[in-house]
Each structure stands twice: as C-alpha cells, then as structure tokens.
Amino acid sequence: MKERAALIDRTSRNDFVTYGMVLAVFVIVQILSSAGVLTNQLQGLLVPLCVYAIMAVSLNLVVGILGELSIGHAGFMCVGAFVSALFSNQVGDGMPSLLRFVIAILLGGLFAGIFGFLIGVPVLRLNGDYLAIVTLAFGEIIKNIINAIYIGIDGSGLHASLTSANKLVDPESGVILINGPQGITGTPRDSSFLIGIILLLLSLVIALNLTHSRDGRAIMSIRDNHIAAESVGINITKYKLIAFTLSAVIAGFAGALYSHNLATLTATSARFGYNMSIMFLVFVVLGGIGNFRGGIIAAVVLTLIPELLRFLSNYRMLIYAIVLIVMMIISWNPASRAFMEKHKLGSHLFKKNAKAGKEGK
Amino acid sequence: MVTLIENLINGLSMGSIYAIIAIGYTMVYGIAKMLNFAHGDIIMVGSYAAFILISTMGLPVPAGILASVVICLCLGILIEKIAYKPLRNAGSPLAVLITAIGVSYFLQNGAMLVFGSNTKSFTSVIPAQIQTLQIGPFQVKGIAVVSILTSLVLVGILQVFINRTRPGQAMLACSQDRAAASLMGISVNNTITLTFAIGSAMAAIAGVLMCSYSPALTPTTGAMPGIKAFTAAVFGGIGSIPGAMVGGLVLGIIEQLSKYYISQQVSDAIVFGVLIVILLVKPTGLFGKVIQEKV
Numbered sequence: 001m002k003e004r005a006a007l008i009d010r011t012s013r014n015d016f017v018t019y020g021m022v023l024a025v026f027v028i029v030q031i032l033s034s035a036g037v038l039t040n041q042l043q044g045l046l047v048p049l050c051v052y053a054i055m056a057v058s059l060n061l062v063v064g065i066l067g068e069l070s071i072g073h074a075g076f077m078c079v080g081a082f083v084s085a086l087f088s089n090q091v092g093d094g095m096p097s098l099l100r101f102v103i104a105i106l107l108g109g110l111f112a113g114i115f116g117f118l119i120g121v122p123v124l125r126l127n128g129d130y131l132a133i134v135t136l137a138f139g140e141i142i143k144n145i146i147n148a149i150y151i152g153i154d155g156s157g158l159h160a161s162l163t164s165a166n167k168l169v170d171p172e173s174g175v176i177l178i179n180g181p182q183g184i185t186g187t188p189r190d191s192s193f194l195i196g197i198i199l200l201l202l203s204l205v206i207a208l209n210l211t212h213s214r215d216g217r218a219i220m221s222i223r224d225n226h227i228a229a230e231s232v233g234i235n236i237t238k239y240k241l242i243a244f245t246l247s248a249v250i251a252g253f254a255g256a257l258y259s260h261n262l263a264t265l266t267a268t269s270a271r272f273g274y275n276m277s278i279m280f281l282v283f284v285v286l287g288g289i290g291n292f293r294g295g296i297i298a299a300v301v302l303t304l305i306p307e308l309l310r311f312l313s314n315y316r317m318l319i320y321a322i323v324l325i326v327m328m329i330i331s332w333n334p335a336s337r338a339f340m341e342k343h344k345l346g347s348h349l350f351k352k353n354a355k356a357g358k359e360g361k
Numbered sequence: 362m363v364t365l366i367e368n369l370i371n372g373l374s375m376g377s378i379y380a381i382i383a384i385g386y387t388m389v390y391g392i393a394k395m396l397n398f399a400h401g402d403i404i405m406v407g408s409y410a411a412f413i414l415i416s417t418m419g420l421p422v423p424a425g426i427l428a429s430v431v432i433c434l435c436l437g438i439l440i441e442k443i444a445y446k447p448l449r450n451a452g453s454p455l456a457v458l459i460t461a462i463g464v465s466y467f468l469q470n471g472a473m474l475v476f477g478s479n480t481k482s483f484t485s486v487i488p489a490q491i492q493t494l495q496i497g498p499f500q501v502k503g504i505a506v507v508s509i510l511t512s513l514v515l516v517g518i519l520q521v522f523i524n525r526t527r528p529g530q531a532m533l534a535c536s537q538d539r540a541a542a543s544l545m546g547i548s549v550n551n552t553i554t555l556t557f558a559i560g561s562a563m564a565a566i567a568g569v570l571m572c573s574y575s576p577a578l579t580p581t582t583g584a585m586p587g588i589k590a591f592t593a594a595v596f597g598g599i600g601s602i603p604g605a606m607v608g609g610l611v612l613g614i615i616e617q618l619s620k621y622y623i624s625q626q627v628s629d630a631i632v633f634g635v636l637i638v639i640l641l642v643k644p645t646g647l648f649g650k651v652i653q654e655k656v
Contacts, residue, residue, distance in 0.1 A: 122641050133595045137633035148626035162624055278462055285459045321467035325444055325460055332456035333447045
C-alpha cells in the first residue's frame with residue numbers, strides 16, 4: 001500500500017511539474033510582454049505555439065499512450081478549425097465574444113471527436129504502418145474535400161457543391177459559408193495567449209488524468225502487448241477508440257484556437273496537409289514518446305528555432321533540418337545514449353526517451 | 362470509348378511512374394524496415410540533375426539521364442550512411458522515420474537554396490517527332506509509351522536480379538530475417554546500402570519521366586508523388602515488388618479516371634478513399650503477407 005501511495009505521489013508530483021511549467025511560461029511571457037521586450041514576431045507566434053503544444057499533447061495520446069502511429073492529425077485539427085469558424089461566423093455579434101468562442105471551441109472538439117470516432121471504428125483494426133497510411137489518407141481526404149467544397153445557406157436550407165459558388169444560394173437571402181479554395185473569411189479573432197494557455201492546461205488535464213486512470217492503464221497495456229491485454233479481458237477496440245477519439249477532440253480544440261487567430265481560413269497543404277501532421281509527430285518523437293511535457297517543450301523549441309535563426313535568412317530551414325537530424329541521432333543512437341548515461345549527461349529529455357515504451361509496466 | 366481508352370493509357374503511364382517510385386519505397390521498407398520519407402525528394406534531386414545536365418549544360422539525353430541516376434545513387438548511399446545507419450538499432454522505428462523527415466526537409470530546402478523556388482520548365486527527354494503518337498484511332502503521348510515500357514523493363518531486370526543473382530538473394534534473405542541472414546555470412550550493412558542505391562537510382566529515372574510528363578519542376582515536386590507512391594506501395598502490400606507495381610498502376614488509373622470523369626479537385630480524395638477501402642477489406646494490401654503474431 002505504502003509503495004502504491006508513493007507511486008501516486010510521484011506521478012502527481014510529475015504532473016504538477018508539467019502544469020507548473022506551463023503556468024511559469026505564461027507568467028514569464030506576460031512579464032516580458034508588458035516590459036515590451038517581445039518583438040511583434042514573437043507576439044504573433046504565441047497563439048500558434050499554444051496550438052502546436054496542444055497538438056503535441058493530442059498526438060502523444062495516440063503515439064505515446066496508445067502506441068499507434070497517426071500521420072493525419074492535422075485533419076482533425078482542420079475539422080475543428082472549420083466547424084468552429086463556421087459557428088462563430090454564423091453567430092456573429094449575437095453573443096458575447098467569450099461565450100461564442102467557448103461554444104465554438106466545444107463544437108470544434110465535438111465534431112473532430114465525431115470524425116475521430118467514425119474514422120477510428122474501421123481504421124483501428126489495422127496495425128502499424130498500415131494504420132499510419134490510412135490516417136494519412138484520411139487527413140488528406142478531409143483537407144482535399146474542404147478545399148473543394150462550396151457551402152452556402154439561404155431561406156431553403158444548406159446547399160453544397162463541388163464545382164462553384166455560382167447559383168448555389170438564393171442571391172438575396174443567401175450567404176456563402178465556405179467558398180471552396182478561398183475558405184472562410186471574417187472569423188472573429190477571439191484567440192488570445194491566455195485562452196491558448198487555458199486550453200493547453202485543459203488538454204493536459206484530460207490527457208494526464210486519462211493516462212493515470214484505469215482506462216489509461218488498459219490503453220497502455222494494449223500498447224505494450226495487445227495479445228496479453230486481450231487475454232486478461234481488456235476490450236481492445238473500446239480502449240483504442242477512447243484514446244483515438246479523445247485525441248481527436250483535443251486536436252479539434254487546437255483547430256478552433258487556430259482558426260480564430262486567422263482572418264482567412266483556407267484548407268491549404270501548408271496549414272492542414274500531411275506536412276503538418278508530420279511536424280506534430282516530430283514534436284512527439286523528439287520530446288520523448290509518451291512524455292507530454294517533453295512533447296510540449298519540443299513543440300515550442302522547434303517552432304522557435306526557425307524564428308531565432310531568422311538572421312541566417314535563406315539558410316535557416318536548411319539549418320533547421322540539420323538540427324533536427326543531429327538531435328534525433330544524438331538522442332536515439334544507442335552509442336551516444338550509452339555515452340550520455342555513462343557521463344551523466346542525460347538530460348531529462350534523453351532519459352525519458354530511453355524509458356519510452358516501458359512506462360506503463 | 363476512344364477517350365476512355367486514351368484515359369486508361371494516360372493513367373497507365375502515370376501509374377507506371379508511380380510504380381517505379383513505389384518499388385523503391387517497398388524495397389527499402391522490406392529490407393531496412395523503415396519508411397523513407399525522403400524518397401520523394403530524391404526524385405526531385407534526380408529531376409534537377411537531369412535538367413541542369415541536359416538543358417543547361419547541353420549533355421546528350423542518355424548521358425544526362427545516366428549521370429543523374431549516378432548522382433541519385435550516390436546521394437542515396439550517402440543519406441543512408443550518414444542519417445539512417447546510426448539509428449538502425451535505436452529501438453523505435455519512429456526515430457529513423459523522423460530522421461527521414463529531416464532529410465526530406467534538408468533536400469527540399471537545399472534545392473530551394475541552390476536552384477531557387479521559382480518553377481523550372483523541364484524539357485522533355487522524348488524526341489520531338491514522337492511527342493504524340495497516333496496508334497490506330499488513339500492519340501497517345503510518346504512519354505506515356507516510354508514510361509510504361511521503362512517500368513516494365515525495370516521490373517523485369519529487378520525480378521531477375523533478385524531471384525537469380527547472389528546480391529539479390531542476399532536482399533531477399535535480409536528482408537526475411539536480418540539476424541539469420543547475417544549468421545549465414547551475408548553482410549547486412551552492404552545489402553542495405555545496395556538497396557538504397559537501387560531505390561534511389563530508380564527514383565532518378567522516375568523523376569526524369571515524371572518531369573517529361575508534366576514539366577513543372579520545383580523543390581517540392583517530389584513530395585506529393587512520393588506520398589502517392591508510398592500509398593501505392595501500401596496498396597499492393599508493402600515489401601512486395603509485384604504488389605508495388607500493381608499498386609502503382611491501379612493508383613495511376615484511378616487518379617486519371619477520377620480526374621477526367623469526376624472532378625479535378627477531389628481526385629486525390631478519391632485515390633486515398635479507394636486505398637482506405639482496399640485496406641479495410643484486405644488489411645495487408647493486395648500482395649502483403651499476413652504475419653501471424655504468436656505470444
């Protein structure tokens with residue numbers, strides 16, 4: 001019993017370090033910003049940083065806790081972004097902006113969750129790389145269709161078309177909601193750094209509490225050995241779906257935060273394509289698979305590197321790529337890892353990597 | 362009817378280019394057990410190399426293609442040695458996947474620096490007099506015939522190489538059981554290097570064909586065909602060469618038909634949708650092996 005109490009104590013302390021870190025960053029940024037030290041560029045990055053950190057939490061649920069590879073998470077973010085932006089645009093000034101944004105975020109999460117569930121039911125039968133390619137395919141399909149669809153509303157209801165916005169709605173009473181490749185314009189810019197941090201904390205609470213719950217242990221047992229898990233009576237499909245759907249919901253939150261930070265929302269590849277999904281995966285793997293705090297740190301560091309390297313102008317993305325490769329080799333190569341452990345250089349990041357996959361045992 | 366057949370031929374030719382890329386993907390996956398996300402960007406490097414050598418420096422076409430194949434072959438070996446080999450025993454297949462993504466960023470941004478981000482117009486490697494062919498009632502692009510023939514020849518050579526030569530047999534052995542193969546005296550390292558070399562050389566050929574087909578050449582030219590070829594490889598059962606060939610052809614045909622008959626914009630969604638349906642019906646692809654897991 002005592003051991004168990006100590007274990008609980010340690011996990012909750014670990015969680016509080018994570019929450020504390022997010023809060024500390026928030027306070028520091030607030031102080032810096034009121035002191036006027038932050039450049040405009042950094043100010044503009046604050047909300048995207050929150051979005052990416054939330055996506056790192058979301059994807060970590062699937063990759064780290066459930067142990068399945070998903071390279072289509074930007075698709076869920078895309079659903080959340082468009083649903084929430086549609087809602088806010090329709091409501092307009094009919095509601096106080098905070099209430100409107102809260103409902104928009106919840107709707108974004110809800111719809112992304114529904115998509116996650118619907119996609120999860122057939123897809124989670126597959127394993128490994130096959131699952132990965134199907135998630136990639138779904139992400140691309142969502143992006144592709146939103147990019148091609150025209151949706152309008154008028155007195156007689158909703159209309160959709162894949163070809164053009166002409167004659168879609170009644171010219172007097174109708175409005176075009178999604179204008180194909182031009183997307184949605186005029187979403188109110190409700191996102192702020194404060195709301196981003198609150199959402200990040202909320203996703204962390206969801207993710208960490210799930211991980212420490214009975215359900216979370218069931219999910220991790222599937223990751224560690226699905227045959228053993230099945231043989232002790234764990235309903236694999238159910239728990240896989242719980243993890244996948246929750247992850248999609250969190251991605252939907254991130255999408256809502258993202259869309260309310262943009263004047264024009266378009267489903268371009270640069271925003272919601274597989275490249276983005278892969279970037280989220282990079283955060284998760286570099287931060288330590290299954291380690292939520294590491295994922296958030298990696299998201300922040302990897303987003304800031306290209307900005308900090310701006311003085312290198314054209315070379316910065318090249319340097320970024322090299323940094324990424326070198327960081328991966330240093331933190332994952334067996335020889336360099338042994339070297340670091342021997343010389344006690346292993347920072348938190350690297351130690352966690354070594355333990356990744358063993359955590360649930 | 363005539364348009365349907367012309368569309369089928371166009372689809373087949375684009376499909377055979379996908380097939381050449383997919384075979385590279387699938388060979389690397391079968392032997393190194395890694396998804397080489399940088400494969401698509403090797404296509405791009407191959408196209409740029411051919412473009413510079415043929416259009417700018419005025420080399421004859423066969424020599425230019427050969428040189429770009431050699432450049433990509435060396436590049437493939439170099440990437441494998443520098444970026445992938447240190448992570449071969451890293452424990453998580455994700456580590457090397459992310460490194461491959463890093464390599465992909467590196468190649469794209471390197472090309473951006475060297476060649477600039479503006480679109481280059483690739484001159485077709487097909488002689489002008491056979492740009493369009495009239496076969497009976499059908500009008501067919503010369504490049505379509507050339508790509509279909511090239512892919513058939515390449516697959517034939519590969520089949521002979523793998524089944525009839527010692528290095529080919531070593532590749533098969535490594536793909537089945539790397540540890541057992543090394544116990545039999547096969548150098549796993551050399552075999553993996555050889556696989557990367559062959560895959561990258563084929564990527565160069567695919568690049569030249571692809572850019573002769575649609576001449577716009579940018580640093581991200583290879584990305585989408587790379588992803589589609591990866592889809593084709595999975596579609597056919599990843600690790601299987603005939604599977605990659607069939608997967609590539611089917612994908613090309615579906616893409617062309619949905620572009621022509623349904624919608625240009627959502628053709629990608631249709632291609633990926635068909636992939637999902639196939640995987641749900643046959644979870645290891647068309648020719649994939651079902652591996653029974655034992656406790």
